[in-house]
Amino acid sequence: MALLSRRFLARGPRHRIVIIGGNFAGLAAARALSTREHHVILLDQHPQAEWLPNIHELLSRRKTAAELQASRQALLQAWGHDFRLAEVAAIERQQQRLITTENERIDYDLLLLATGSRAHDHGIPGVVEHALHPRSVAQCMRINNALTRLAALPSGRDVVIVGGGLEGLEMLGEILQRFGREGRLNLHLVEQEEKLFARFPGLHERLLTQMRGQVQVHTGRRITAVQADSVQLDNGRELPSRLTIWSAGRRSQVLASNSGLARDNADIAVHASLQSQLDARIFAAGDAAALPFALDKQAHYAQTMGTHAAANMQGLLQGQTLRDFRPLHKPSLLAFGDRDGIMFFERQAVASPALIALKEGIYQYGIQGWQPRGRGLLRLAGQLQRGMSELDLWKLLLNSRDSTVFVQG
Numbered sequence: 001m002a003l004l005s006r007r008f009l010a011r012g013p014r015h016r017i018v019i020i021g022g023n024f025a026g027l028a029a030a031r032a033l034s035t036r037e038h039h040v041i042l043l044d045q046h047p048q049a050e051w052l053p054n055i056h057e058l059l060s061r062r063k064t065a066a067e068l069q070a071s072r073q074a075l076l077q078a079w080g081h082d083f084r085l086a087e088v089a090a091i092e093r094q095q096q097r098l099i100t101t102e103n104e105r106i107d108y109d110l111l112l113l114a115t116g117s118r119a120h121d122h123g124i125p126g127v128v129e130h131a132l133h134p135r136s137v138a139q140c141m142r143i144n145n146a147l148t149r150l151a152a153l154p155s156g157r158d159v160v161i162v163g164g165g166l167e168g169l170e171m172l173g174e175i176l177q178r179f180g181r182e183g184r185l186n187l188h189l190v191e192q193e194e195k196l197f198a199r200f201p202g203l204h205e206r207l208l209t210q211m212r213g214q215v216q217v218h219t220g221r222r223i224t225a226v227q228a229d230s231v232q233l234d235n236g237r238e239l240p241s242r243l244t245i246w247s248a249g250r251r252s253q254v255l256a257s258n259s260g261l262a263r264d265n266a267d268i269a270v271h272a273s274l275q276s277q278l279d280a281r282i283f284a285a286g287d288a289a290a291l292p293f294a295l296d297k298q299a300h301y302a303q304t305m306g307t308h309a310a311a312n313m314q315g316l317l318q319g320q321t322l323r324d325f326r327p328l329h330k331p332s333l334l335a336f337g338d339r340d341g342i343m344f345f346e347r348q349a350v351a352s353p354a355l356i357a358l359k360e361g362i363y364q365y366g367i368q369g370w371q372p373r374g375r376g377l378l379r380l381a382g383q384l385q386r387g388m389s390e391l392d393l394w395k396l397l398l399n400s401r402d403s404t405v406f407v408q409g
């Protein structure tokens with residue numbers, strides 16, 4: 001069994017709060033927990049936190065990997081907590097103990113699961129073996145390399161993107177930004193609904209216009225199998241595909257169901273306080289949590305859930321009544337490469353290229369929170385200026401005369 005760090009052991013008999021997962025929810029929780037009152041230890045299987053809402057920009061090369069990552073070790077150290085690079089294999093709830101894949105055992109008084117989610121293959125043969133899932137910087141870099149290789153080939157440059165939701169369209173938009181003008185790739189988009197964002201009449205047609213005939217869109221079609229160089233559609237048609245990008249949904253991590261906290265790969269059922277419905281010593285936040293009410297799986301909700309879980313865990317240890325999590329609803333933003341931006345909020349969607357700049361601004365502001373030394377106004381202004389200079393702001397503003405509001409049908 002590996003030993004805990006000397007600094008960690010020297011902290012005395014304070015309660016030990018362990019967090020599994022160090023991205024939006026886990027980092028927000030760690031940041032909110034007091035070092036005076038608690039031993040906080042955060043575990044993640046990867047050393048770098050990743051700003052997932054902008055990872056599609058790796059495909060157009062508008063962002064580098066380093067611009068989307070932050071060192072978990074540096075952040076946790078700056079906040080006075082311990083970081084452990086480890087994958088948790090099991091939770092022994094009776095013993096209040098975790099076991100890592102390296103067979104290290106770590107005891108906890110309270111545990112927060114902020115383990116996020118993973119790609120859903122829907123049991124379709126060949127997805128795991130042959131498709132790439134753009135859910136991490138490493139996977140997007142693989143996609144990027146594959147696109148570069150394909151674009152250089154004399155023929156057989158077919159790319160299939162599966163899933164016409166937010167994530168799939170953001171990937172497609174960046175690919176169009178980089179390769180659209182030269183027409184070096186044969187791009188296909190497959191979506192099972194009859195129209196893209198069907199609940200907003202007219203939005204499908206706007207997106208098709210923005211694709212400028214450079215994408216073959218197959219709506220109302222499901223994929224039934226993925227092979228190394230093709231995909232099979234449910235009407236029997238086979239599309240050639242040298243690269244299949246799978247953006248067709250998410251599901252929970254196996255750790256929750258293996259530990260008896262969730263059934264059949266579902267998310268962890270929590271009360272509105274974010275405390276597990278099955279174990280009072282365990283909380284869940286972010287994508288991993290299934291709340292008693294519907295809530296989109298979004299980074300900003302994950303962050304506020306993490307902060308809320310931290311407050312309730314501290315409250316529980318002090319014998320206080322737990323408070324319910326009440327999300328402040330925020331819009332979600334889709335950047336379709338350098339061609340369009342769409343903001344969804346409740347029953348409306350607004351499309352305008354100017355929204356691409358808003359998404360960049362949110363990223364620049366948000367990623368400052370992952371700087372170990374806090375937010376310097378000057379540094380923030382400098383970053384923002386640099387990020388914006390990557391965008392053709394004049395073009396965005398001029399095209400923004402073409403803004404439209406779509407109302408849910």
Ligand SMILES: Cc1cc2nc3c(=O)[nH]c(=O)nc-3n(C[C@H](O)[C@H](O)[C@H](O)COP(=O)(O)OP(=O)(O)OC[C@H]3O[C@@H](n4cnc5c(N)ncnc54)[C@H](O)[C@@H]3O)c2cc1C
Binds near residue numbers: 021026045055136333
């Ligand atoms: C391509 C893409 C685009 C997106 N775009 C947007 C957007 O525009 N706006 C928006 O708000 N949201 C967006 N999202 C959703 C957003 O990224 C998620 O809601 C958010 O990342 C959830 O945060 P989280 O902390 O709950 O989980 P995650 O960010 O998934 O982090 C979970 C962490 O847990 C770790 N972990 C998991 N299991 C274990 C284990 N057993 N042991 C150790 N560590 C473990 C993982 O390594 C990971 O670091 C997007 C997501 C993707 C994939």
